[in-house]
Each structure stands twice: as C-alpha cells, then as structure tokens.
Amino acid sequence: MADRVRSILANKGSAIWSVTPESTVYEALMLMAEKDVGALPVVSEGKLAGIFSERDYARKVALMGRSSKEMRVSEIMTGEVITITPDHSIDECMRIVTEHRIRHLPVVEGDRLVGIVSIGDLVNAIISAQAATIEHLSNYITGNYPS
DSSP states (O other): TTTBHHHHOOOOOSSSOOOOOBBHHHHHHHHHHHOOOOOEEEEEEEEEEEEEEHHIIIIITTTTTTTTTSHHHHSSSSSSSOBOTTBHHHHHHHHHHHHHHEHHHHHHTTEEEEEEHHHHHHHHHHHHHHHHHHHHHHHHHHOOOOO
C-alpha cells in the first residue's frame, strides 16, 4: 500500500541512528549534525526509551545555560513518545503530528524500533501521491493510456 508508513520506510532505507540515555547531549548533537537529522530515538536495552530533538536542546539546554558536553540525553529527552506502526496511513500520521505539534514519529513493530518518519517525509509522500494522481488523470483526459 503506497499510502502507508511502510512505503516511506521502503524508500528511506533501513538505517536508524539512535543514542542511549547515557549519551551526552553533545554526542547526540554531533550525530544529528553528521546525519543531517532533527531528532534521534533514544534506545535503552534494545527498546525505545524516548526521543531527543533539536527542540529539546534549544529549550532545555541552550536557554538554561547548561553544558551539552556534561548533560546526559536522559536528562532532557522526551520520555513519553507517540509512536506509529508501518501500517499507519500517511493521513493518520499527518493528523498526529498536527494535533501534537511534533515533527518526528518513531515507527515500531511490537516493541522493536523499525524506523522514524519526519513531517518532511510525510509531506514528500503526499506530494508524490498527488503528482501520480495528476499524471493518471492527465493521461485519462488525453487518452494516453498505457497499452
């Protein structure tokens, strides 16, 4: 199903970058910069323990004058994480990120983290689906059907 999170994960690939609760905030920021991502899942003993985002850093470290090299991710991560499954629809995910004012959704199957989707991933999927619909309708109107 093309309108499911599963299709986004298939296009993104299977790489999941994460940190542990014991990682320093500085280490997490370095990984985020290296991988050009805005958030990282926090994984402890193979299970999702939270999420660490640029927003967490800006609001809980930078504005409080704390040191990112000494502070642990566990001190500022968001512990109660809203998760989705690969079978969630893209529309459902857009509703979730809009309602909760979040930008990243960890994807889990059972208790295993299988990916993370961002609001950018969701928007790109919607744009691709709309482009495909427009092409299909244009072909229908002009009679350019595939044989």
